[in-house]
Amino acid sequence: MMNLEFFGAAGEVTGSCHVLRVAGKTVLLDCGLIQGSRADEERNAQPFPFDASKVDAVVLSHAHLDHCGRLPLLVKRGFRGPVYAQAASCDLVAILLADAARLEERDARYQSRKTGRRVKPLYSIDEANDAVRQLQARPYRKPFEVVPGVEVRFRDAGHILGSCSVEVRVTDGDISRRLVFSGDLGQYDTPILKDPECIDHADVVLMESTYGGRRHRDRSETIREIGEIIARAGSGKGNILIPAFAIGRSQEILYQLGKHYEEWGLHRFEIFLDSPMAIEASKVYWNNSRLYDEEATRLSEENGGMPLLPNLRLSQQTEESMAINRIRSGAIIIAGSGMCNGGRIVHHLKHNLGHSHNQVIIVGYMARGSTGRKLVDRHETVRIHGEHIKVRAQVHTVGGLSAHGDQDDLARWYECFEERPPVYLVHGEDDAREDFRNYLSGRSGAEVYAPEPGEILDLAGLD
Numbered sequence: 271m272m273n274l275e276f277f278g279a280a281g282e283v284t285g286s287c288h289v290l291r292v293a294g295k296t297v298l299l300d301c302g303l304i305q306g307s308r309a310d311e312e313r314n315a316q317p318f319p320f321d322a323s324k325v326d327a328v329v330l331s332h333a334h335l336d337h338c339g340r341l342p343l344l345v346k347r348g349f350r351g352p353v354y355a356q357a358a359s360c361d362l363v364a365i366l367l368a369d370a371a372r373l374e375e376r377d378a379r380y381q382s383r384k385t386g387r388r389v390k391p392l393y394s395i396d397e398a399n400d401a402v403r404q405l406q407a408r409p410y411r412k413p414f415e416v417v418p419g420v421e422v423r424f425r426d427a428g429h430i431l432g433s434c435s436v437e438v439r440v441t442d443g444d445i446s447r448r449l450v451f452s453g454d455l456g457q458y459d460t461p462i463l464k465d466p467e468c469i470d471h472a473d474v475v476l477m478e479s480t481y482g483g484r485r486h487r488d489r490s491e492t493i494r495e496i497g498e499i500i501a502r503a504g505s506g507k508g509n510i511l512i513p514a515f516a517i518g519r520s521q522e523i524l525y526q527l528g529k530h531y532e533e534w535g536l537h538r539f540e541i542f543l544d545s546p547m548a549i550e551a552s553k554v555y556w557n558n559s560r561l562y563d564e565e566a567t568r569l570s571e572e573n574g575g576m577p578l579l580p581n582l583r584l585s586q587q588t589e590e591s592m593a594i595n596r597i598r599s600g601a602i603i604i605a606g607s608g609m610c611n612g613g614r615i616v617h618h619l620k621h622n623l624g625h626s627h628n629q630v631i632i633v634g635y636m637a638r639g640s641t642g643r644k645l646v647d648r649h650e651t652v653r654i655h656g657e658h659i660k661v662r663a664q665v666h667t668v669g670g671l672s673a674h675g676d677q678d679d680l681a682r683w684y685e686c687f688e689e690r691p692p693v694y695l696v697h698g699e700d701d702a703r704e705d706f707r708n709y710l711s712g713r714s715g716a717e718v719y720a721p722e723p724g725e726i727l728d729l730a731g732l733d
């Protein structure tokens with residue numbers, strides 16, 4: 271027996287999870303959290319379509335919660351096996367799961383108070399720690415046995431630090447097949463990270479399609495625009511606020527600021543990374559210089575290591591964060607949450623939005639309904655902590671810093687496979703999947719499928 275059951279992220283972006291069954295063993299590829307509306311997120315608590323205690327091992331593509339966020343739940347329900355991830359990924363998974371558990375516990379306390387009945391978190395901090403203890407670090411490119419009959423090799427996916435495409439060789443008796451799971455694929459030529467690695471053989475490919483229907487704006491245009499905003503701000507008075515996600519985006523912003531330090535006149539500013547989680551994640555990035563691309567390696571060596579910024583302040587404690595609120599001018603503040611719905615950025619917005627000499631640079635995606643989206647849509651006031659705050663600061667929305675490859679990046683990665691193996695698209699909403707299916711089959715003549723959850727692919731039946 272060798273088959274793959276599509277379970278999560280078939281027809282949606284989050285909740286990545288696929289079930290591999292080979293010669294009586296069960297291995298999960300990812301065990302991600304469903305993220306989005308409350309109704310979507312309630313699905314996380316539903317039973318798995320398999321017995322957690324009978325799962326033999328888990329293989330993680332990378333640390334984003336939509337790929338690893340249900341691990342503590344799997345452990346809580348009886349899973350005791352190893353969880354394999356790339357070494358830097360393991361460090362990031364630990365940070366993200368601890369944060370997810372903290373938020374779950376906080377939310378459960380709040381709901382309990384509000385409803386007057388005991389609401390339990392999806393998992394506790396202790397349960398997240400249990401899951402972290404099951405992590406087993408593995409390097410890129412070196413094959414290892416997961417269970418008898420399943421051998422895995424991690425390849426760089428260029429999406430966030432430690433992100434992998436997973437090459438899986440399955441063997442049952444004298445039948446052997448090669449499955450490649452793309453994980454989330456990055457853009458080519460992104461800063462810090464290497465390009466998605468080329469893999470040349472597979473019998474079948476499981477591939478993400480998040481931006482399969484889109485082309486991204488050129489990154490260099492975005493960087494130029496950020497430079498212009500900072501140059502203009504530097505000639506007047508005021509602060510610059512950059513809401514950013516803790517992992518990936520925050521490190522890229524710091525890197526770009528360092529790289530353009532002279533050019534953008536950054537010595538005139540004090541730069542704050544105001545997010546304990548982003549600080550921890552940045553340290554993982556800085557400690558893993560062996561994973562950098564050529565440019566980051568060179569800049570880091572010239573500079574005696576990362577970060578490249580001499581005037582960077584890491585504000586860990588709440589008091590340090592509050593002290594930033596007293597600065598009227600000359601601060602660049604990078605803080606979470608990415609969508610301005612919570613976290614320390616909210617306090618900075620409250621203190622800075624009211625003045626026209628301050629700037630807000632929006633670098634990431636803002637979901638509908640978020641405070642960040644209201645800023646993007648140029649609302650005259652936003653509500654923060656129950657107060658209506660007039661938006662007089664200048665808000666700049668710059669796109670183009672996506673951690674995901676677009677249509678062309680995805681197709682370029684696929685075209686490394688010499689025999690054009692069949693493709694099963696996952697991790698994409700239906701429109702994006704459909705667009706990419708047409709695009710890829712037109713461009714490279716591939717057979718492309720859009721599987722539904724519960725669909726089973728017989729690997730032995732592939733020729």
Ligand SMILES: [Zn+2]
Pocket residue numbers: 332334429454
């Ligand atoms: Zn991801």
Ligand SMILES: [Zn+2]
Pocket residue numbers: 283286334336337454697
């Ligand atoms: Zn993802």
